Amino acid sequence: MEYVILFVSAILVNNFVLSRFLGICPFLGVSKRMSTALGMSGAVMFVMTIAAAVTWLIQTFLLVPLGLDGFLQTLSFILVIASLVQLIDIVMKRFAPPLHAALGIYLPLITTNCAVLGAAVINMKSGHGFFKSVLFAFAAAIGFALALLIFAGLRERIERADPPRCFKGVAISLITAGLLSLAFMGFSGLVK
Amino acid sequence: MDPVITSVLVPTLCVGGCGLASAVALGIADKFLSVPEDPRVQAVLAALPGANCGGCGFAGCADYASAIVLHGAEASLCAPAGSAGAAAIAQVMGQAPGAAAERKVALVLCCGDETEAVRRAHYNGITDCAAAHATAGGDKACAYGCLGYGSCARVCPVNAVRVEKGIAAIDKEACIACGKCVKVCPRKLVKLVPASAQIHVLCSSKDKGPAVKKVCGTGCIGCHMCAKKAGDAIVMDGSLAVVDYAKELKDTEIIAKCPGHCIRKA
Numbered sequence: 146m147e148y149v150i151l152f153v154s155a156i157l158v159n160n161f162v163l164s165r166f167l168g169i170c171p172f173l174g175v176s177k178r179m180s181t182a183l184g185m186s187g188a189v190m191f192v193m194t195i196a197a198a199v200t201w202l203i204q205t206f207l208l209v210p211l212g213l214d215g216f217l218q219t220l221s222f223i224l225v226i227a228s229l230v231q232l233i234d235i236v237m238k239r240f241a242p243p244l245h246a247a248l249g250i251y252l253p254l255i256t257t258n259c260a261v262l263g264a265a266v267i268n269m270k271s272g273h274g275f276f277k278s279v280l281f282a283f284a285a286a287i288g289f290a291l292a293l294l295i296f297a298g299l300r301e302r303i304e305r306a307d308p309p310r311c312f313k314g315v316a317i318s319l320i321t322a323g324l325l326s327l328a329f330m331g332f333s334g335l336v337k
Numbered sequence: 338m339d340p341v342i343t344s345v346l347v348p349t350l351c352v353g354g355c356g357l358a359s360a361v362a363l364g365i366a367d368k369f370l371s372v373p374e375d376p377r378v379q380a381v382l383a384a385l386p387g388a389n390c391g392g393c394g395f396a397g398c399a400d401y402a403s404a405i406v407l408h409g410a411e412a413s414l415c416a417p418a419g420s421a422g423a424a425a426i427a428q429v430m431g432q433a434p435g436a437a438a439e440r441k442v443a444l445v446l447c448c449g450d451e452t453e454a455v456r457r458a459h460y461n462g463i464t465d466c467a468a469a470h471a472t473a474g475g476d477k478a479c480a481y482g483c484l485g486y487g488s489c490a491r492v493c494p495v496n497a498v499r500v501e502k503g504i505a506a507i508d509k510e511a512c513i514a515c516g517k518c519v520k521v522c523p524r525k526l527v528k529l530v531p532a533s534a535q536i537h538v539l540c541s542s543k544d545k546g547p548a549v550k551k552v553c554g555t556g557c558i559g560c561h562m563c564a565k566k567a568g569d570a571i572v573m574d575g576s577l578a579v580v581d582y583a584k585e586l587k588d589t590e591i592i593a594k595c596p597g598h599c600i601r602k603a
Binding site: 203207211213217220224225228235236240305306 | 347348351352355356359360362363366367370371372463464465468
């Protein structure tokens with residue numbers, strides 16, 4: 146039950162994009178078309194889950210024993226996540242070319258994505274164990290994907306609509322993002 | 338050891354160690370796992386303009402470059418690079434440069450602007466030609482004419498299309514002949530024509546003369562006058578005169594003689 150609550154809470158209640166406001170740049174940047182949004186979501190899910198596992202190991206076996214987790218956390222996490230993404234890129238290109246063709250161009254974009262780093266840092270703050278960390282990161286990534294795909298769908302339709310001229314383009318997109326965030330406020334209180 | 342030195346040394350070594358370990362791992366991965374890429378792909382990519390317009394039919398310049406090198410795609414498909422680019426690519430690929438493809442430009446085959454063509458309804462739906470066309474066949478009385486809602490202008494990667502007086506006009510100099518407007522036009526009015534061609538029949542209406550005259554002041558009425566004068570450079574497709582761009586058309590006299598006023602220089 147505890148895991149189910151954690152899962153639902155990370156997807157809906159504390160949605161990374163719409164409640165915590167992490168990962169806004171890809172949320173606005175790659176949401177113009179459904180196909181790119183799908184690719185980006187896949188890449189984020191992949192990287193976030195693996196990054197959570199690796200950062201948990203770094204935190205538990207390197208930073209905490211040395212007493213460095215107070216001020217070196219962000220720095221070492223960025224370092225590790227960035228190299229990890231590069232490594233995944235190389236390995237994927239070699240062993241899974243179709244997957245690389247689908248996600249390849251999005252991987253470099255999320256090397257230092259704040260959502261990926263945020264998931265890792267929130268995990269450490271909440272003191273999650275290894276399995277819980279990975280689960281939380283995966284759920285958070287699903288939440289990110291959900292927000293991104295909903296927004297991409299909305300934007301594709303707004304593109305065809307006829308808003309007042311001064312709202313055209315990015316302006317109406319930002320308003321839409323705000324409304325979407327308000328809609329997700331409805332989930333608050335569902336899980337404590 | 339002095340606690341001050343330790344408090345500096347331990348974090349430094351820790352982060353440095355992490356960085357070093359990552360660097361070594363990446364180095365090893367790059368050395369043993371990297372996929373050998375044909376160096377010609379990079380060379381071909383350098384010869385392409387990098388606009389990623391997609392006019393060649395591939396998903397951008399990088400995709401086209403690898404298609405040329407790995408799958409033997411045609412080297413002359415890139416309109417922005419032109420014949421100079423095709424020659425550079427052929428050189429990389431070790432082929433003799435093929436016959437330089439003639440530069441083409443997109444042309445809207447309609448000249449029925451708002452002063453000439455009749456609108457039979459007031460359309461205030463989505464500002465998009467396909468939507469207007471789908472709404473009871475469009476608001477223009479002529480079923481073949483340019484609707485002027487600028488779908489072609491929105492897809493143009495180089496902003497060469499403007500909508501003027503209710504019809505689309507393409508800037509010949511700016512056009513890179515990527516063909517996006519050709520695909521998007523719901524009435525199939527945009528054609529790629531040789532840039533050197535001077536005289537065009539700017540009408541696409543296949544209606545008979547009286548029907549054309551009723552809806553547009555500048556439509557082809559199918560009188561055969563130009564076809565008779567210009568020999569085989571203009572052929573009749575039913576009651577519509579069509580320029581055959583493979584043949585040379587120099588007779589500027591037909592411009593003034595055309596009773597429909599739709600043969601024009603462009």
